[in-house]
Amino acid sequence: MSYNEVYQFSIVSALMDGVASHGVPISRILAHGDHGLGTFRYMDGEMIVLDGQCYAMKHDGSVIHIADPSAVLTPFATVTRFKPTIETRAAVKGKQDFTRLLNGLFPKARNHFLVVRIDGVFAKVVVRTAGGQIRPREGMVDVCSRQTTHNFEKVKGAVVGFRCPEYIMGVNVAGDHFHFIAEDRQRGGHILEFETDGEVNVKAAQIATFHMDLPTEDDEFNEAELKLQAQGIKQVEG
Template sequence: MAKNELFQYSIMSALMDGVASHGIPIASMLAHGDHGLGTFKHMVGEMIVLDGVVYQMKSDGRVVHLDSTALASTITPFASVTRFQPTCTARATITGKEGLSNLLSRLMPTAKNHFLAIRIDGVFSTIYVRTAGGQLEPREKLPAVGNRQTVHTFDKARGTIIGFRTPQYMMGINVAGDHLHFISDDRERGGHILAFESEGDVDVGVSLMSNFHLELPTEDEEFNEAALVLDAKGIHAIEG
């Protein structure tokens, strides 16, 4: 794929319905991008893809770096990646998700109805994240998994936030709004961001993506039998 084209495997509504037993090898996903996020089989932990390296952030606080063997044998039931090349950069102090949303709207004023890829590097005065522990049984729905999520607070953490802004009309296909994951520079802490503030200015890179490639599961009984009814309220609640 070319730079700044979005590849996505499966859809958010499927994850909400508990479709997480099957997927594609993460090595195959990496053929489409080096910057992204997602989850793992049975929703065990949070995924971040940073500079082509995949990390699994687990609910017990561990961060696992997937080596070449694990990349070939580990699957993802839901993920989004791109070959990130920022088309707009800035240094800014960011106060919370709302502050980031306002900054992105200023940097990309004509991108309301497009996907954006985001990367932020620097020191964060506080970051509040969650990590999912995974399904207790096949087809357990994401809201139930989320009820057992683990939350962590990191103070004065140096690291990287990456993610995507998805337009509102794509809710259910992905997570509308800004979906962000964090990993520290020492690669020992991270998770799905619920709230954050930067410690002074941080480096922000953004790219607009107008090409979107969606691959749906095939020969997957869970996906074929899922209702896939949009639950926008539920997605907002679980994704923060």
């Protein structure tokens, strides 16, 4: 794939319907991108792909580097081969403040994807991590009802994620979707809220090309209704 093209395996609506027992090796995902996010088999933990390395952020707050990506499966992931087209420094007071910043940097990107990376010191980061399914085909709303939240203060690290246009809801998560990992690679998760400690480095690019592979030979996917559950997605994605 070329730089700044989205590659995605499966769809968010499949996770909502509990399609998470199978998937593809992480190595297949990394062949398409070096920057992104997703989850793992049975929705056990939050995925972040940073500089071509994949990390699993677990329910107990620990982080595991996926040293052998061919041996670990993902039922859903979104990545790109990231090459920023805009780089700036900014202080960010929260998710809404960052939304306004992105709107200003990309005023004509309402109906396109954006890929984002933030590096620096954060005054506060609130994340959640999911503990995985406890029964086959348990949906994401139920899985995330047992999520654990973690609060980090004065922590240096990186934020990775995407902004997806509204029409993509159900295929992916419409709006801003970010994961955080600390510089020491020991803490992280799906971002619920964050605030920077002064200015941080912001890198981003607009994306107009989207590639998607769907699961094959997967009974769960074939039998799932895959109806749009917009409110449920908004609830679990924060």
